[in-house]
Amino acid sequence: MANAKGTVVVGLVKVLRGNRERAAALLPAKLAHYLDERIVVASWYPLDDYLALLRTVGKLLASGNPNVYEEMGRSAAREHMSGTYSRLKKATSRQASFTLLASMYDSGELKVLEREPGHALLEFARFASPARELCETFTGYQAERMAMMGFEDVKVRHTRCRAEGAANCFWDVSWKGRELL
Template sequence: MKTHETKTKTSIPAGRCKGTLLVNLRSFVTTTRDAGAWERLVTSLPKSDRDVLSQPLLASSWYPIGVWNRALRTHARTASDQTAELKRFARYVADRDLNTVLKFALSIAMPDTIVARTGMFWSRYFDSGKVFPRMVKPREWVLTITGPTGDDEGPSAMNCGEGVCGWVEQALLLCGASTPKVTHQRCRFRGATECLSEVVW
């Protein structure tokens, strides 16, 4: 007698982002646009997202990653050059966060140290996905990013692409690198099994 095994699909848990991202996005939107820009952004989102963003946002708390992905995407769509806008925001986040939380560490950090710890920095912002830095040769590294691609499961393509590129470039500038360049060469949102970015300075 044949027995049939029923395979159940394992669901991927919803991801979360640290509140500092949402707090920085709100600050960036209101300072680069106008006082009502943040309210307009929030109003355009689904009700479940509006409910989250209408509450007091705490930098140290964790929030649903889907809220972050949709809020960032909505803001980017208001810019004439979305890629440039996302990188500009990523640099803003790095500048604000590193100059407050890690100001002393930056004062003694070398560029290699910053890149080597990108996995740790990623986990300060997201609880899903991982970054694996690897040194190729002096002043040249490769960052590999793995993680789920669902909008409510992990950081979106904007984060692994323009987000990581802009954030790492600004972090390297802050610790003394003169001409850092981060290039997103392969993306798991476009058919690759993992994201890969090249870091040189």
């Protein structure tokens, strides 16, 4: 069974607890314990639980916003880059940046397939539970993380999605201001 690290679960749970009444009505009964249990950022939680929490927070925050998951990803990146993963905000090592997903999920592998100044093609392969919401969250997360690292005019486009039948997920990333990712 695949898992998500507490570092990605805790932010969702904070939003749910801040909207406890609405969250309790939307949350599947088997996940109600997240409204009261302490989330340990160093622990692993079932990926299926994480995806259900993500979708519930998406419903809470959506209000007709078609980009709610991308915005959630941007918010998570700001929180992580000023806290848990702050060392990566200054890291110029591509390897450090791309091991980030492995520290959040125990499934899948992120690869850089193409790289040239101002452009990269990313592939996320072998993820246990493909979900469009997670991909949209990653899109926003990657864009915000790169902006916080000093890249300018960052554009991250999710071009192929495993949740929609592709073999793997792919992102086309472009930027200005620094040569390589």
